Amino acid sequence: MSKHAPTYAKLAHAIVHVPGLFRSLAPGERRATKLDVSHQLGEVSVRCLGFEPLDAVDLRVLQGVVSIVTSELASVRPLLRDGRTHKASLMLAGTQMTERVLGARFNLAALARSSGFDQGGSAYQKIRASLQRLSNVTVVLKRENQQGSCRLVGSYVLDQHTGELVMSLSPLLSAAVLARRGYLRINMSEVHLLKKEVALLLHNRLHWINQGTARHVTLDTLIWYAYPDAQTGTTLRKRRKAVRDSLGELRRIGWFVTETSTGKFCISRPLRSVADRPQTASVSTSNW
Numbered sequence: 001m002s003k004h005a006p007t008y009a010k011l012a013h014a015i016v017h018v019p020g021l022f023r024s025l026a027p028g029e030r031r032a033t034k035l036d037v038s039h040q041l042g043e044v045s046v047r048c049l050g051f052e053p054l055d056a057v058d059l060r061v062l063q064g065v066v067s068i069v070t071s072e073l074a075s076v077r078p079l080l081r082d083g084r085t086h087k088a089s090l091m092l093a094g095t096q097m098t099e100r101v102l103g104a105r106f107n108l109a110a111l112a113r114s115s116g117f118d119q120g121g122s123a124y125q126k127i128r129a130s131l132q133r134l135s136n137v138t139v140v141l142k143r144e145n146q147q148g149s150c151r152l153v154g155s156y157v158l159d160q161h162t163g164e165l166v167m168s169l170s171p172l173l174s175a176a177v178l179a180r181r182g183y184l185r186i187n188m189s190e191v192h193l194l195k196k197e198v199a200l201l202l203h204n205r206l207h208w209i210n211q212g213t214a215r216h217v218t219l220d221t222l223i224w225y226a227y228p229d230a231q232t233g234t235t236l237r238k239r240r241k242a243v244r245d246s247l248g249e250l251r252r253i254g255w256f257v258t259e260t261s262t263g264k265f266c267i268s269r270p271l272r273s274v275a276d277r278p279q280t281a282s283v284s285t286s287n288w
Contacts, residue, residue, distance in 0.1 A: 006067035006114045010183040012176035014039065014046045014139075015062075015152075016207055020228035021048055022059040024198055024242075029053065035137060037228075043143050048152070050137040056197035059204055061130040064115025065153065067188050069104045069169060069177050076178075079103055086168040089155045095141065095148030099171030102178070104153075105164050116192035131156055131167070139172060185211075193253045199246035201226045206250075206267060214256065214268035219243065222265070 015021065018039040035050035072079055082103020090101060106114075108124045117123040137152040154168035169177070176183035184207045194200045205225040209215045222243045223236075231239065247257045247265070256268035 006064075006071035006188055008070060008188055009063045009067035009186040010070050010177045010179065011063070011066055011186055011207075012172045013182050013184060014041050014044070014141075014172060015176075016184050016204055017041065018046055018048055019224070020053075022054050022056060022201055022204065023228055024201060024226045025053060025055045030055070045140075045142040047140040047142075048137055049140070050133065052133050052136070054133060054137070056200045057126055058130045058133055059200060060115045060117070060191065061111070061127055062134055062153070063186055063188065063191055063204075064111050065104050065106070065131075065167070066169070066173060066177060067114050067186070068106050068110065069102055072105075073177065076102075078105075082166055083168050083174065086154050086157065086166060089135070090150045090153075090168050090170060091138075092171070093149045095143075095146050096150040096171050097148070100174060100178070101171055102169045102174040103166055104169060105159070105162075105166050107164050111165075114188065116188070116194075131165075135167070139170060141172070184208075190253045194249055196242075196246050196249055198226045198242045199249035202243070202246050203250060203253075206255075206269065209267060209269040211269050212271040214266050216260070217265050217267055219263040219265070222247075 018037055020037040021035075030052050033053055035048060035053045038045065038047045040046075069079060079102040080100065082105055083101035086103055087101055092099070108127055109119060111127055112119055112123050115127070117127065131153070134153050135151055135155045138149055139152055140149045141147065150170045150172075152170050153173070156165045156167040158164075159166050175181045186204070186207065190203065191200065194203055202222060202225055206217075219240060223239050226243065226246075227239050250267070251257050254270040254272070256266075256270070258266045260266050
């Protein structure tokens with residue numbers, strides 16, 4: 001495992017763009033609902049199912065795991081070896097059975113650091129619970145008359161010799177890390193600076209905007225990114241406020257957000273995040 005903190009994660013388009021895969025959950029909602037979301041990505045239909053829905057904590061943990069693997073690409077053979085060794089826990093079926101998979105190797109302190117969590121027992125408990133939820137997610141891929149399925153990530157096991165946790169990544173995640181198919185580059189310096197869960201969810205979904213470019217997005221779309229279920233009245237007003245507050249966090253990490261008219265925004269993703277820029281002068285957080 002690298003001694004340097006991972007700087008970015010290469011995530012699959014399908015994982016980033018599936019509506020509702022990661023969402024803001026109300027108290028008690030995790031126990032009352034299950035995960036069942038779908039998305040059409042070109043010719044491929046993607047469906048994700050699980051015993052529990054996923055939230056911003058799970059997104060942060062997955063980004064951390066993938067960033068660790070991404071940072072180890074210079075020595076890809078150990079990643080492939082770990083992937084083969086722990087491949088069975090992915091429950092590969094159909095077209096996914098012949099795909100290459102990578103393994104992730106880390107300790108909880110390193111994963112907490114790469115994901116942006118504090119160090120300590122409570123954070124480690126959250127991470128363990130999240131890894132369990134992520135390993136219970138089944139991804140079903142369909143293209144014309146072909147179908148395959150697998151777990152999003154495999155169950156983690158303890159390496160008795162090194163004390164590290166080892167788990168396998170699904171072919172979908174592995175292909176993105178290996179750049180065999182399209183991927184989205186998630187800047188982990190930006191992830192670490194985001195504190196609000198809605199801000200993290202928006203940051204992830206808005207990666208359809210290329211670096212250095214701007215796109216127009218409505219407030220309703222931004223709300224849908226974090227809260228895919230329809231709401232009205234007081235709940236909707238609270239969600240609007242949460243999204244507007246989260247846009248302020250995006251501004252603080254260097255994204256340019258301008259409300260061009262009521263409920264309509266022009267959002268620009270920076271070429272370099274605030275954390276990556278030379279600190280020779282203070283950075284304004286106003287709309288540029």
